[in-house]
Amino acid sequence: MSSLLELCKQFTEGAASHLPSEHAIGKRLVCPEYSKSEQEVKTYPLINNDKLFLVCWNFTEGGQLLSTMKPSPLSFCYHGSFQHGDKTQLHTHDYLELAYIVEGKFSQRILGRDITFTKGDLYLIDKNCIHQDFLLDQPAVILFLGLSNDIFDEIMVEQISAKKMISFLQSALLKQKSLKQYLHFKPIGTVTTQMESHLISLLNELDLNDPGSRFICKGMLIRIFLLLSTRYEFSLSSEQRRTMNWFMFEEISDYIKDHYATVTIRDLVNTFHFQEDYFNRLIKDKTGLTYSGYVQQIRLSAAEHMLFHTQKSIDDIIETVGYRNKGYFYKIFTEKYGATPSVLRRSHT
Template identity: 30%
Template sequence: MERYFEASTEIEKSVELLYQIEDKEERQLVLEKIFTSSYMKEYRDHQHMRGIHHFENFGKGDPDNICELNTDFFINRGICNVFPNGEQNIVQAKYHKHNFIEFIYVYRGQYIQFINGVKYVHNKGDMCILNTNVPHRDGPIHRTDFIIYLCVEKKYFNKEQLAKDKLYKEFVWLLSNQEERQNTNRDYICFRAKEDKLSEVIKAMAKEYHEKLPGYQNLIKGYMERVLYTLFTYYEREFVSEQIEKVENRIFLEIDTVMRRKVEDITRYGLADLFYYSPDHINRIIKQNTGETYSAYIKQLRLEKARELLIEDKLSINEIIKRLGYNNKTYFYKIFVSKYNLTPKVYKERIIDGKNTY
């Protein structure tokens, strides 16, 4: 299978090298090598981000920047995003969505994925089908993992023909529901393999796509029909269809986790960049779940953090103020008193004296 995806292996080496280089000029040379590679050329030929013309700007938080397919079928391999320092490539880790249906198959190893804010672990032989506009992101992909993405436009499938067989009723729902329900649902199907019955057909599909001999498109379409039949006949499956409001409520939990973990320096634009929503949309999700704007909510989180640091008694008040990103000491004192009815100094003294501050 590896020989059909040699370009992805080469770009993995370049990306890994990029994370080991500190010199700016050397990094720029590696970046140019990445963006001019055959892998990136094929990626740009088949997919693009609406409103974005360079892959390096992928996921800048604009909700209109949906990943779109320029062809009816595209096969790709997941790039390793875990490097020797243990860090995960932030580009691979971002939430994103597509205007096409994506089949994700675990040829080898394991694949961790977050769909609609829910963590899934897919093992060898498993497959997941994501409908259009489903927010999702990759977890860590290691060198030992081999993940295949089949990107397919809805019109590629004969919906009327599939609808004649009740076996495919859930897949037909994926093909039709966003047209009939005004794009309000976020749907996907996870298939669990008791025995991997897809490896040979996926390998044959990759071979045809790589060699592109006459008639390969028809063969691939036949293989896709075989994939659907195998999945719905032999695999256990979980079909999920959720309203966007529920999805965003769950994603808020991830947003909240990030805000608390990076409370000192997180920004609305940083959250937008990570979660693939516009800054205004981030604000709406937060307000929907807390009743407060981003600015008001992060202020409360920082005051809670200040209180924790005062209780720990390891930093001075000035050090706490600086750590939390406040440049105006008077302003910090004002908002702290407004929340706790005590100055930070008195609050800390009462903690030390063992008195209840409430």
């Protein structure tokens, strides 16, 4: 399967029709600055039931820009030439823009502030946010996703039933977006591979654009925003960050309590997608215990409950709470409760 970079170059370099810079479609995709004060309003370009479109910019050596849009009734590639320091006209959208830096670097002036994004970064710009793009004289590939307000709202609604930690992050995202009008996402760990896999699927569906594509694209967008909410750094206030950490701890704690007999730290990594040391740091911060100490505490509490509230034998209880070494269980149980399980059970009757 082609990489995302290869696919972007394929779509921008191999399209059926090459359009010159003066073509109307080209001016729609890239409008060089013609006024320091005027502002363009870019309206949603698609009709019918399409709620998502994608524009790819492929900057080559010497200030050449190749660009295309999916879906489009015409397979095309726009050609334009630009000088170092050229910018697009100041503009806003009546839709949201989510961009991914496939290769190189890319800069924008957003609300008067110059921001540089690097390979693997994403950014989300709210509708009506004034910005302009710096046109490059060096190789870079940028993907822009245009999201109608309808599909963005649908994606957020789909996530209402998600875990509270996810829901919190998404509400924080929406709050920050409304305050700053843009969000800058930086990848954590190796998430870029997963994100690019989703973007490849999305780009191929937008290129296919058959009757089922819009449903598949919506599902891919939900996956993309789920990754953004959990595997990317984005700006939160210190209060929001503290609240997020508590929600994260509660989610992890609930998971451990539901799987205490068999849980491993690798299970947490696979479920929550953080590095192992993150769980130790978070649990230590909230409980004063290490991960293994916290699991042990939950197992012993479960064993104590079974001693007092069930007729299970002590051997069955030991096995149920996840211990195979009876001697070790007796040691840690006695250290915690000051008595063996049988003595503690008799004292309770």
